[in-house]
Amino acid sequence: MGLRELKKERTRLSILDAALDLFLEQGYESTTVEQIAGAVEISPRTFFRYFTSKDHLVLWFHDHGEGIMLETLRSVPSDEPPFTALMHAVRAVLSDMQGSTPADAQRFLKLRRLLEEHPHLVGLSVARGADTERRMAELIAARRGTDPDQDQLCHLIVAFAMSTMRVGFECPRRDGTVTEIIDRMRETIALAERSLRPGWDL
Amino acid sequence: MGLRELKKERTRLSILDAALDLFLEQGYESTTVEQIAGAVEISPRTFFRYFTSKDHLVLWFHDHGEGIMLETLRSVPSDEPPFTALMHAVRAVLSDMQGSTPADAQRFLKLRRLLEEHPHLVGLSVARGADTERRMAELIAARRGTDPDQDQLCHLIVAFAMSTMRVGFECPRRDGTVTEIIDRMRETIALAERSLRPGWDL
């Protein structure tokens, strides 16, 4: 990786950190892009070259997780039932979190606090989730050898899987460590698996 | 109802209709609020007194449906299992659609076409859905006599129910009549009920 890419990644994280801190300090709405840019000494125009929008700052984790999930989905043996495969994908995200640097863990926890204090921001995440679901439904349909337009079940499978994930990540009132969150997520997965009729997703 | 409220409702619908037509004609992004306001001969400022934002135009159906669902949820006997109660609420929305005026049906179909052509607008709807889910989870928790912060299952129940609804309304490639959509939705409900383990939501 060249010096250029390295520096780019560093400013990218600087922007993210500065923004998270500002948001938590003075609120999301009342923080302007100009302020964020000022904090990392770049022009507002440059900010938009790193993040397509102010909202995008909040979506970095979602994007990261989506990448891992899609990747996992493609690599998981195709004789596994779809929902099981999706739960594998979710667990892959958890593994990634477990192996993340302390700095990344900090960012994740800050993001969670932010979402807790500004519930309407959760909407941004689930909005992008709609996109993610469409992509996943295609993969699942391919797995099932069906046409996503005809096959309602593939959409339902994906929707249930993402619901499970979302519920698992939902903010418990007192925020814990990353490990606690991962444990909670595992419980939720178990709960979902218990709730579904065996073989429903075949 | 006074003359004032009547007139207000009429302009409200005029704005909505003009907007839907413009969106379908020339796209969502490339239609400005100024154009919409111009089409119904009001000032842009007044537009924002009828709809809190441009996006809000797309959410009128969601808001309407949410109202019906919450209302139904409160009136349904509390010895019914939560998921069953939620499916009743969904069916109440379908009944309302069945009894709607032709004009309303037209609006609904136009909205669907719009969402089909601009998938990213679906995000707006599911974003608001996150809000809706939180409110519903409280009702379900109350029903179950639990604290929504502790009880993961109540969130899962609501999330699964809303997923079912969303999948049911998802655009099939060729758009049909309102009746066809309602039938499709009923199938989806049946599919979801078949997928869940009996008694999972108790």
Added chain:
DNA sequence: TGCAATCTGTCATCCACTGACATAAATTAC
């Protein structure tokens, strides 16, 4: 008819976001 409440338009302003262009920096080729 006249008073009070409410609706509307105008104006000024903020902020997110984008295209165009010039400059500065890093990468590559020689």
Added chain:
DNA sequence: GTAATTTATGTCAGTGGATGACAGATTGCA
């Protein structure tokens, strides 16, 4: 090491969504 190329950054000007303040018009009611 320097020149040429590619890419990142800043400046500037502009668009469009959204909000507060105020004045004038409209409606509802006594």
